[in-house]
Amino acid sequence: MDALHLLLNRSSQPRLSAPAPSDQVLENIMQAALRAPDHACLTPWQFIVCQGKGLDKLGALYEQSAIENGKSQQEIDRAVKLPHRAPMVVVAVAKYVEHEKVPRVEQIASASCGVMAMQMAAVAQGFNGMWRTGSYAQCDIVKQGLDLTEDDEIVGFLYLGTPAFEPAPKPQRNSADYFTFWN
Template sequence: MDALTLLLNRHSQPRLTEPAPSGSCLENIMQAALRVPDHAGLKPWRFVVCEGMGRHRLGSLFEQSAVANDKSAKEVERAAQLPMRAPMVIVAIARYTEHAKVPWVEQVASASCAVMAMQMAAFAQGFQGIWRTGDYAHCDTVKTGLGLQPQDEIVGYLYLGTAVTEAPAKPPVDAGMYFANWRSVFED
């Protein structure tokens, strides 16, 4: 699949099963993350690849978070099962480093680009996935459990695996709705 076809047909796939990427496919995914824009070469990202028992440990952190945040018994039970929705979950972290020319927002943006690059690399190799956030990406219990500093951010959980079903085609979007008004501001 060529790059333009890949980008123009990107979609999220929430229904995932085995197999997950492994070997050279997983290495390609990791290398794609490391090639994203990175002002001043700070490498402001860290990744935790959760498979097997790692998904259970992540689920345990989600469960602890649900308890700490007074969620209902049903939500606590569900929290532990969330990472089981795919055979692999990659936790993407923006690891902030103070720098005069690279503000926090740029470092978070770089880490976010890394998630997109990993998802595209997975798709290019025949895998599918979905980038999720939610309460557990913004919870101090989870951040502490992952050893993060207060200024670090979880930019998402990239769930990867093999599609259970074919995703429906996305309808085309009129680019003029998002570009024309701004473009005209600078035209004569």
């Protein structure tokens, strides 16, 4: 797939099925993440790949979070199932490293760029994904269950798998609505 076509036609895929990326395809996806912009070469990221029983473990963390946050029984039952919307979920974490020239926001942006790179690498190889966040990305219970520190930031859960259908084309946006030129 041509890189420009990939970028101009990027679309998340909410319905994903097996198989998940594996072997060299998965390695390419992981390597793409590691090429994210990284000021001062801090590598301020950690990626946790959940599949199989790992999805069950992630669902158990969501369930615990839902229970401890007083959610309804329906929301608790749903929480366990959320990771199983795809055969693989990559938890993307910004691991803040104190640095005089690289602020926290830039390190979070770097980890976020890693997520975008992973999704694009997946699409380029015939897979797709959906970048999700939500309350579980901000939850201390989930962070603790993943052995993260207070300074760590979950920037998203990248659901990866085989697209269940071709997404509808997205309408083209008018760049003039979002870009201003200073000449």
